[in-house]
Amino acid sequence: VTALGLWLLAPIAAAGPVADGAAAFDEGRLDEAIAAWEAPADQGWALSGVAHYDIGIAWYRKGDMPRAVARFRGAARLRPRDPYVHHNLALARAGLVSAPEPVGGDAWRRVVTPGELGLLGILLAGLGSLGMVLRRTRAASAAVWATGIGVGGIAVAGAWEAALHPVAVVVDAEAVLRDAASVEGGERFRLPPGAEVRVERSLDEFLLVEDARERRGWVARNAVELAWGGLIGR
Amino acid sequence: VVSAVGWLPVLLAWLCAVASATQVQLRAEPTELQTGQTGTVRLLVVSTDRDAAGVASRRPPSLPTGEGLLANFLGQSQQFQNVNGRVTVIVQFEYRVAAVEPGTWEVGPVDLALADGSRAVAEALRIRVSERDDTAPMAEYRVSASFDRERVWEGQTVVFGTRFESRKPGAQVRWQLPSFDGLRNPQHGLPSDERFTVDDPQGAITVRRMFVPLVAVATGERDQGVAVAEVSLPEGGADLFGFRRSRIEQEVSDRLQLHVEPLPPPPPSFSGLVGEFDVTSRFEVKGKVAVGQSVPWSIVVSGDGVTEGLEMPQFEAEGASIYDNGSDVSARMDGERFRSTAAFRRVVVPTREGTLELPPFEISWFSPKAKKYVTKKITLPKLTVVPGREGDGSVVSFGGDAPAEASDPVAIDLRPVYPSGRATAPSLRPVLLPLLGLAAAPGGLVLVGIGLGQVAARRRETREARRGPPTAADALRRLPTDAQGRLAAFDLALRRLEQPLLAVEDPTARDALLARHDELRATLGRVRFGDASVGPDRVAALEADLRKLVADVRGAK
Numbered sequence: 156v157t158a159l160g161l162w163l164l165a166p167i168a169a170a171g172p173v174a175d176g177a178a179a180f181d182e183g184r185l186d187e188a189i190a191a192w193e194a195p196a197d198q199g200w201a202l203s204g205v206a207h208y209d210i211g212i213a214w215y216r217k218g219d220m221p222r223a224v225a226r227f228r229g230a231a232r233l234r235p236r237d238p239y240v241h242h243n244l245a246l247a248r249a250g251l252v253s254a255p256e257p258v259g260g261d262a263w264r265r266v267v268t269p270g271e272l273g274l275l276g277i278l279l280a281g282l283g284s285l286g287m288v289l290r291r292t293r294a295a296s297a298a299v300w301a302t303g304i305g306v307g308g309i310a311v312a313g314a315w316e317a318a319l320h321p322v323a324v325v326v327d328a329e330a331v332l333r334d335a336a337s338v339e340g341g342e343r344f345r346l347p348p349g350a351e352v353r354v355e356r357s358l359d360e361f362l363l364v365e366d367a368r369e370r371r372g373w374v375a376r377n378a379v380e381l382a383w384g385g386l387i388g389r
Numbered sequence: 390v391v392s393a394v395g396w397l398p399v400l401l402a403w404l405c406a407v408a409s410a411t412q413v414q415l416r417a418e419p420t421e422l423q424t425g426q427t428g429t430v431r432l433l434v435v436s437t438d439r440d441a442a443g444v445a446s447r448r449p450p451s452l453p454t455g456e457g458l459l460a461n462f463l464g465q466s467q468q469f470q471n472v473n474g475r476v477t478v479i480v481q482f483e484y485r486v487a488a489v490e491p492g493t494w495e496v497g498p499v500d501l502a503l504a505d506g507s508r509a510v511a512e513a514l515r516i517r518v519s520e521r522d523d524t525a526p527m528a529e530y531r532v533s534a535s536f537d538r539e540r541v542w543e544g545q546t547v548v549f550g551t552r553f554e555s556r557k558p559g560a561q562v563r564w565q566l567p568s569f570d571g572l573r574n575p576q577h578g579l580p581s582d583e584r585f586t587v588d589d590p591q592g593a594i595t596v597r598r599m600f601v602p603l604v605a606v607a608t609g610e611r612d613q614g615v616a617v618a619e620v621s622l623p624e625g626g627a628d629l630f631g632f633r634r635s636r637i638e639q640e641v642s643d644r645l646q647l648h649v650e651p652l653p654p655p656p657p658s659f660s661g662l663v664g665e666f667d668v669t670s671r672f673e674v675k676g677k678v679a680v681g682q683s684v685p686w687s688i689v690v691s692g693d694g695v696t697e698g699l700e701m702p703q704f705e706a707e708g709a710s711i712y713d714n715g716s717d718v719s720a721r722m723d724g725e726r727f728r729s730t731a732a733f734r735r736v737v738v739p740t741r742e743g744t745l746e747l748p749p750f751e752i753s754w755f756s757p758k759a760k761k762y763v764t765k766k767i768t769l770p771k772l773t774v775v776p777g778r779e780g781d782g783s784v785v786s787f788g789g790d791a792p793a794e795a796s797d798p799v800a801i802d803l804r805p806v807y808p809s810g811r812a813t814a815p816s817l818r819p820v821l822l823p824l825l826g827l828a829a830a831p832g833g834l835v836l837v838g839i840g841l842g843q844v845a846a847r848r849r850e851t852r853e854a855r856r857g858p859p860t861a862a863d864a865l866r867r868l869p870t871d872a873q874g875r876l877a878a879f880d881l882a883l884r885r886l887e888q889p890l891l892a893v894e895d896p897t898a899r900d901a902l903l904a905r906h907d908e909l910r911a912t913l914g915r916v917r918f919g920d921a922s923v924g925p926d927r928v929a930a931l932e933a934d935l936r937k938l939v940a941d942v943r944g945a946k
Binding site: 176177180192195205243296297314368369 | 576698700703713715716718803804805806807808809810811812813814815816817818820821822824825828829830831832833835836839
């Protein structure tokens with residue numbers, strides 16, 4: 156428990172970058188603010204929802220709506236109940252010239268993060284276990300235990316799903332989606348900047364992505380911005 | 390008569406896609422009859438509006454038919470289906486249609502007055518009646534498999550169909566489909582599988598039809614191989630295990646060939662569609678609209694080719710903003726035909742008063758019937774835009790001493806940055822599963838223990854039930870070591886021996902054995918309760934006598 160506590164609390168030590176970035180942002184130095192907020196990511200840390208959110212605002216201020224959308228989606232994954240995140244995400248989407256329907260996600264992830272759901276599952280499974288070991292109302296304990304396992308299973312599946320299939324946003328220019336992971340692959344269709352797609356897998360410098368209309372194609376990695384790295388890597 | 394209504398969900402999904410409140414449709418099963426045969430025609434009223442689903446009249450709608458058909462109303466049913474959280478009411482009128490004269494006869498159209506006062510028309514369908522051929526009696530069964538056409542264009546939809554019919558009740562068929570070389574399944578539109586019965590003077594005919602929609606993706610001569618039907622025909626009664634005996638026969642179709650023509654060079658506006666299509670455009674508001682008012686606009690493309698991947702051109706018009714509001718693509722097998730629909734929803738928001746003229750747009754597709762690309766120009770109506778309701782122009786701020794953001798006109802509504810907080814977030818993903826396992830393990834072990842205990846108890850019960858009541862031999866199997874305990878066990882064995890003794894059929898042997906039993910019992914009583922001391926020799930002698938008696942009783946039985 157102590158080790159877990161220390162591990163959870165350790166990132167608080169890295170709170171400085173948020174304040175540093177906010178100071179630079181207030182002074183209008185947007186590039187410096189983005190660099191400060193992204194500094195932990197360069198050291199191998201996963202950015203928090205707050206950092207994603209702040210970076211999204213900086214990109215929005217710079218007028219780069221696709222990158223702002225990517226960052227706000229990253230923030231929405233980690234802060235699903237934060238109304239500011241959803242508000243700004245909607246504004247950034249509205250600022251796009253044209254973008255197709257964004258890819259969605261599981262409904263429960265709009266309410267809780269996989270980590271929160273997982274902790275609830277662990278708590279329930281632990282309570283059920285305790286009840287069964289102490290032989291107190293065994294049927295009720297078994298029900299709590301099974302619920303905990305189910306909730307935990309959903310959380311683990313959700314966490315892996317998000318890690319394996321992050322969301323990416325087309326940035327800078329229209330992206331060409333091809334038949335194969337090569338610049339010589341035949342063109343299937345194009346997506347405008349700001350289009351949100353789901354990453355299926357990666358191969359070399361290409362990502363296999365799927366849009367909301369279930370069309371698939373390989374896109375160059377540098378043509379999109381990942382909302383979060385997951386197992387694909389930044 | 391019809392075994393299932395499996396096409397209903399498909400129909401409902403279709404209705405949802407085209408976003409229509411009430412749909413009326415006629416369906417015939419089958420569409421081909423011989424004189425003297427009787428099929429079924431259904432009139433379906435499918436509605437998302439409960440008030441509109443009923444018909445105004447209490448009498449069933451009359452079903453007009455051609456002279457060669459005779460229709461009789463059979464019954465009416467109503468059901469509710471939940472499709473994507475929306476309740477749909479389905480009212481179904483069923484008619485029996487008897488074929489009287491050869492020819493192709495129309496059934497319908499049916500003009501229906503709905504309960505809400507509106508009217509809906511079900512389009513007519515055709516039933517082909519052929520002359521009855523009694524000279525060649527129908528075999529036990531008939532199977533056929535083919536494509537609906539032999540020459541298609543690249544990207545065109547082709548339907549592979551199988552048909553099985555038999556007069557033998559309980560006859561079944563299983564199809565092994567061909568390889569479908571150079572063809573792919575469309576993303577939308579599942580194969581259909583219909584079963585129905587045709588009443589015939591010589592006995593009911595069970596028909597099973599399956600239609601598989603496919604898209605030609607490779608050109609040239611495509612040899613599809615053959616389709617194999619494995620027909621199971623019931624024969625005789627049930628076998629030893631109660632299963633019905635059946636005879637299996639295999640039928641092979643003719644070799645299936647398909648010629649796929651490459652498309653000619655397309656025009657710049659080619660949409661990628663191949664087939665016969667119809668394009669409709671509709672504004673939800675007619676006449677005058679206000680500045681800032683949202684005007685829903687839908688464009689529906691429907692036809693017999695696939696519509697997946699179809700995109701509408703981006704619209705830009707002076708004096709209005711146009712927003713994408715989603716799209717739906719759906720497809721289904723409508724009898725033997727493939728039907729596909731793509732519905733695009735947009736919202737037009739006028740930004741200034743005056744006359745709003747949206748530019749016309751064109752959509753091109755390849756028409757296999759015309760063997761060329763056809764282009765349809767959609768002209769959009771003019772909208773008169775009137776001024777919207779005006780506010781007083783004052784701005785009220787609830788932000789207090791807001792930071793510099795409030796002064797930025799671009800980011801006026803953007804929520805501010807978080808000045809503090811954690812910059813990094815630990816991911817629980819790697820530890821979720823181990824922690825869950827750790828928390829669940831004690832409970833899991835207890836559950837496994839309970840389960841194993843129950844299994845063991847059940848096995849013990851089964852074993853005891855199989856073994857029957859305890860016997861004298863059981864009592865002698867595990868004897869205690871002390872003398873008194875052994876004597877008590879002997880007593881138990883003697884008592885258990887009474888029942889088997891009485892069951893000995895030979896009276897002489899039974900009397901002799903009973904005498905030995907009584908003598909042994911008396912001796913045991915004396916040894917247990919009379920003598921002061923019990924020696925091991927005495928006990929051993931008693932045990933030997935008792936074992937011999939037990940063996941003799943078993944032998945006598």
